[in-house]
Amino acid sequence: MTVAINQTNFTKYQPFVKWVGGKRGLLSQIIPLIPKEFNNYFEPFVGGGALFFELYSLGLLKDKNVYLFDINTELINTYNVVKNNPTELIKNLKEFKAKHSKEFYYDVRAWDREEGFSKRGDTLRATRFIYLNKTCFNGLYRVNSKGYYNVPIGSYKNPNICDELVIYNASEALQKATILNASYKDVILHVKKNDFVYFDPPYYPLTPTSSFTSYSEFNFLDKEQIELFEVFKKLNKKDVFVVHSNSDTEFIKNLYGEFHIEEIQANRFINSKSSGRGKISEILVRSCL
């Protein structure tokens, strides 16, 4: 089977959140490098799930089991609500859209400081998550040391708070997916020979201060990258196809020196200043060709 397909025709299913490090802009470079054939699909750092939604759009996940993991509890709750309760979610988002203001943003942002936050229910928490994602500064997800969301409001004139079609389509794509709030390490409990695992972890920083790695209260620095490498090797030994995106740094290239490394060009936005935009090279490591 050949997968050299022009992606622009197949974007019916798309991420329902903006996500830092999201892979939408890189799909045309990633798709030709994935295994031509595989059994089940695993995306253990799912974030916005750009590759999952693209593979689904391309019909490459038909009759396969799909496992999506993320350590971010609120994100995974939102995936489950999009999957199981899109209609109530959309109704809530329309209400939030009508109420949107600076004051409303900061009221909603403060919900996670309340003791009864979890009692608000899954659908309202998911509404909050999407609302904040669409209205906050640059779609960032960042929490402080207590786990409280702390991103300021963005300066959008007309933020797209309720994208009904994207949510209904995402819900359809997720119907058969297993969605887990778990560490990527749990992938080992589920994979079998000839499965495909796509690792897209928080990137190793280009410089000590350059990269955004705090997607949650869990850091992802040298120690965590080395642990991920150990999992990569274990999966390779089990004849699982592993593809891993990361920054083009000596640290990562030395770690994965024995595997196949491709450079890809990304239009990245890292800093809050516009000077932080531009083309930078990233790498894609493959366990086999």
Ligand SMILES: C[S@@+](CC[C@H](N)C(=O)[O-])C[C@H]1O[C@@H](n2cnc3c(N)ncnc32)[C@H](O)[C@@H]1O
């Ligand atoms: C680079 S982003 C993934 C972006 C995604 N590929 C996309 O297209 O939007 C990395 C994700 O890994 C998650 N993460 C960080 N540490 C993790 C861990 N130990 N296990 C699972 N997920 C983790 C973060 O919450 C974040 O969503």
